[in-house]
Amino acid sequence: MLRTHNCGELRINDTGKEVVLCGWLQKSRDLGGMTFIDLRDRYGLTQLAFNMEADAGLCKQARSLGREYVLQVRGKVAERSNKNPKMPTGDIEIIVLEINILNKAQTPPFTIEEETDGGDELRMKYRYLDIRRDSVRRNLELRHKMALETRKYLHGQDFIEVETPVLIKSTPEGARDFVVPSRVHPGEFYALPQSPQTFKQLLMVGGMDRYFQIVKCFRDEDLRADRQPEFTQIDCEMSFVTRDDVLKTFEGLARHLFREVKGIEGIVFDRMSYHDAMRYYGTDKPDTRFGMQFVEINDLAANKGFRVFDNAELIAGICAKGCASYSRKQLNALTDWVQRPQIGAKGLVYVKCNEDGSFKSSVDKFFDQQQLGTWAEAFGAKPGDLLLILAGETHTTRRALGELRIEMGKRLNLRDPEKFACLWVTDFPLLEWDEETGRYYAMHHPFTSPVKEDVSMLETDPGKVRANAYDMVINGVEIGGGSIRIFDRPLQEKMFSVLGFTPEEARNQFGFLMNAFQYGAPPHGGVAFGFDRWCALFGGSETIRDYIAFPKNNAGRDVMIDSPSPIDSNQLKELHLRITGVKADKAGKQEQER
Ligand code: ASP
Numbered sequence: 001m002l003r004t005h006n007c008g009e010l011r012i013n014d015t016g017k018e019v020v021l022c023g024w025l026q027k028s029r030d031l032g033g034m035t036f037i038d039l040r041d042r043y044g045l046t047q048l049a050f051n052m053e054a055d056a057g058l059c060k061q062a063r064s065l066g067r068e069y070v071l072q073v074r075g076k077v078a079e080r081s082n083k084n085p086k087m088p089t090g091d092i093e094i095i096v097l098e099i100n101i102l103n104k105a106q107t108p109p110f111t112i113e114e115e116t117d118g119g120d121e122l123r124m125k126y127r128y129l130d131i132r133r134d135s136v137r138r139n140l141e142l143r144h145k146m147a148l149e150t151r152k153y154l155h156g157q158d159f160i161e162v163e164t165p166v167l168i169k170s171t172p173e174g175a176r177d178f179v180v181p182s183r184v185h186p187g188e189f190y191a192l193p194q195s196p197q198t199f200k201q202l203l204m205v206g207g208m209d210r211y212f213q214i215v216k217c218f219r220d221e222d223l224r225a226d227r228q229p230e231f232t233q234i235d236c237e238m239s240f241v242t243r244d245d246v247l248k249t250f251e252g253l254a255r256h257l258f259r260e261v262k263g264i265e266g267i268v269f270d271r272m273s274y275h276d277a278m279r280y281y282g283t284d285k286p287d288t289r290f291g292m293q294f295v296e297i298n299d300l301a302a303n304k305g306f307r308v309f310d311n312a313e314l315i316a317g318i319c320a321k322g323c324a325s326y327s328r329k330q331l332n333a334l335t336d337w338v339q340r341p342q343i344g345a346k347g348l349v350y351v352k353c354n355e356d357g358s359f360k361s362s363v364d365k366f367f368d369q370q371q372l373g374t375w376a377e378a379f380g381a382k383p384g385d386l387l388l389i390l391a392g393e394t395h396t397t398r399r400a401l402g403e404l405r406i407e408m409g410k411r412l413n414l415r416d417p418e419k420f421a422c423l424w425v426t427d428f429p430l431l432e433w434d435e436e437t438g439r440y441y442a443m444h445h446p447f448t449s450p451v452k453e454d455v456s457m458l459e460t461d462p463g464k465v466r467a468n469a470y471d472m473v474i475n476g477v478e479i480g481g482g483s484i485r486i487f488d489r490p491l492q493e494k495m496f497s498v499l500g501f502t503p504e505e506a507r508n509q510f511g512f513l514m515n516a517f518q519y520g521a522p523p524h525g526g527v528a529f530g531f532d533r534w535c536a537l538f539g540g541s542e543t544i545r546d547y548i549a550f551p552k553n554n555a556g557r558d559v560m561i562d563s564p565s566p567i568d569s570n571q572l573k574e575l576h577l578r579i580t581g582v583k584a585d586k587a588g589k590q591e592q593e594r
């Protein structure tokens with residue numbers, strides 16, 4: 001080893017030892033007779049000290065070193081006169097006897113410290129420098145720990161990790177596939193997996209019983225903030241289980257991770273049907289750290305002459321505790337907020353429950369004190385509270401009210417980052433109708449089994465059929481989801497037909513799976529978790545990018561290696577591809593420049 005110790009481990013009782021450290025020069029300070037350098041590695045920082053009087057030559061050498069130089073230093077551990085209680089090594093410093101420059105460094109494009117002056121793009125371009133920063137390094141350490149503890153727990157539950165292929169077959173269901181052209185099979189393409197779904201089911205047919213994999217998945221979806229075209233799942237599948245067995249097993253995983261990674265005990269899981277989640281929270285991933293459930297007041301407020309309510313399918317609201325003191329300005333701002341296109345409400349009705357027991361509302365023209373009193377009662381409102389009410393088409397009203405609830409939760413500091421509310425949302429609809437294409441889509445995926453009691457409705461009323469599917473939601477974030485699967489051919493065929501596949505299309509795309517079901521497929525079910533997202537949740541961040549070593553930017557580009565990028569014409573030819581249009585010009589131009 002080039003070193004005897006790392007930069008994070010020396011303490012006061014090491015005083016007097018001669019040590020060799022290696023690391024990067026984070027910062028140096030000249031104080032006349034003394035020069036100090038902070039030497040950094042993955043483990044921490046250690047202060048190096050140089051005394052002009054003791055060794056002027058060495059001190060001058062130290063002063064000539066630039067930021068991020070890679071150094072090896074030999075020296076003696078000494079007690080610091082000026083201790084720094086904020087640093088684990090803050091009691092000591094190294095009186096350096098010898099410096100060896102292992103490598104020079106150009107001045108870095110941004111300061112490699114917690115308070116950095118580098119913007120997002122710059123730090124992405126030089127991600128290897130960003131990784132030297134404490135917070136990024138800590139995030140990657142957290143990710144490692146999460147993966148390690150996941151493996152430990154699942155191994156302890158008899159799961160085995162099996163790798164599934166990355167070059168697979170394109171299917172039109174779900175998101176768009178990334179495809180890879182085949183050189184040896186002209187005109188044919190592989191696809192990168194959106195998830196190992198069919199393979200894990202085939203592993204169950206293969207008798208593997210319990211499978212997991214921490215695995216890269218790829219989805220060519222439209223760009224959105226904090227969406228990565230490649231991301232990681234904890235993918236799992238089990239045989240001979242009911243829904244409750246699956247939920248219990250993975251509550252166990254969550255509890256294990258909370259304990260081992262966050263040091264939090266006593267995590268409990270609620271369960272909520274999709275129906276209730278939508279009805280009381282307006283979303284299938286409710287943040288249940290706080291209440292503020294929706295109250296529907298159609299009975300109390302419709303047909304009283306206020307047109308907006310009379311024409312509404314749903315009139316519902318939330319009660320914001322202690323907000324009756326909101327000023328007109330604040331209420332106007334809130335109204336503007338719900339009317340933004342992203343939220344999409346037409347307007348906002350408020351009722352202030354005054355401290356003196358009277359009410360002041362934006363609809364006083366239509367409703368008297370007694371009527372407003374019945375509303376307040378329905379909401380369980382106390383004097384000092386504020387009712388916020390939206391009305392309109394059921395689904396859009398619920399969605400908008402759900403957003404408003406989250407916003408009010410934020411304003412009232414009810415979304416405590418130290419608190420974790422975990423639940424399973426169950427009984428999703430199996431199918432979703434799409435107006436545009438005039439067909440049903442599987443809400444989860446086509447391999448999800450309907451709830452047993454509802455199977456007969458597949459023919460008569462497919463929209464009503466519930467799925468034996470579940471999502472794990474923590475603090476309003478969908479951490480994972482899964483289902484009990486279809487495992488017999490006739491039901492799978494029926495499902496494809498409901499989804500509008502001809503028998504031939506179904507056979508072409510999923511024949512391998514339906515064939516496998518004819519050779520003794522066990523009942524099975526499973527789940528997959530968004531690993532990056534779970535890391536972000538535990539790290540207290542909303543950005544999964546922070547937990548990925550080399551992420552893509554919001555435009556789906558890797559700005560460090562500059563990808564995607566054109567390929568040269570020979571490569572294209574070999575792949576039997578011809579590019580037409582704008583991209584071809586770009587590729588051609590680059591080719592000429594070379
Ligand atoms: N493969 C599914 C997904 O990626 C999860 C599952 O059903 O296990 O969403």
